[in-house]
Amino acid sequence: MDSGPVFRALADPVRRSLLDSLRERGGQTLGELCLGHAMSRQAVTKHLNILEAANLVVSERRGRERLHHLNPVPIQEIADRWIGRFQRAPLRALADLKQTLETPDEQN
């Protein structure tokens, strides 16, 4: 399995927002996902295609609509196989820890 597509899929804020939306409520249709994302339906479709190519989203056709679900497995795998490599990395550059820790929070 190649994590490259997963990283690239996660690089876009719109796609991260779509993942958040599907995490909160699975089974959303394309139309539902378009609400709340100020862009054309086709743009959202493209983002969803990229997410599906990375296996982060799976979809099933039901009648005339398509239901989308989050698949958290690739994120898990990145956490386990890739991030784990850095968790025991030596923290040589302590100078920037200050800056890193004293800056507030975010959502995305």
Place this chain on the structure above:
Amino acid sequence: MDSGPVFRALADPVRRSLLDSLRERGGQTLGELCLGHAMSRQAVTKHLNILEAANLVVSERRGRERLHHLNPVPIQEIADRWIGRFQRAPLRALADLKQTLETPDEQN
């Protein structure tokens, strides 16, 4: 703190490779990092600038050379604050678990 730059920085395989290289051996100069990456020195410089902007790499000038260090903190924070949100996500789309699990491995 905005994770956006971190995600974007991680999206490129060359930059992930640079992080790996710095994880294995910190304090490498630009020239050292160029060996093993078949591209011009300026290209590597740009990648390093992006990594520094994301605070994933810190560098210090020493004499005529610049030493680079990995900073694992932003990766930690993504693991804690962002990936954690998906670790308890419902695994609704079980259909693709099969596909996800029966595909071999990778390094990057």
Place this chain on the structure above:
DNA sequence: TGAATAGGCAACTAATAAGTTGCATATTAC
């Protein structure tokens, strides 16, 4: 059946990112 709804496909444009080349500056070594 016919209108409305949900989505798919393809071509196009615009913005961004990756990479190159050429030249300039600063430091070390002889």
Place this chain on the structure above:
DNA sequence: GTAATATGCAACTTATTAGTTGCCTATTCA
């Protein structure tokens, strides 16, 4: 001091990505 080394800066080209528009197909509902 001069040459070699290490890096910085800026302009440019090319590739990729994000987003749009227009039109088409399939399904539902009256």
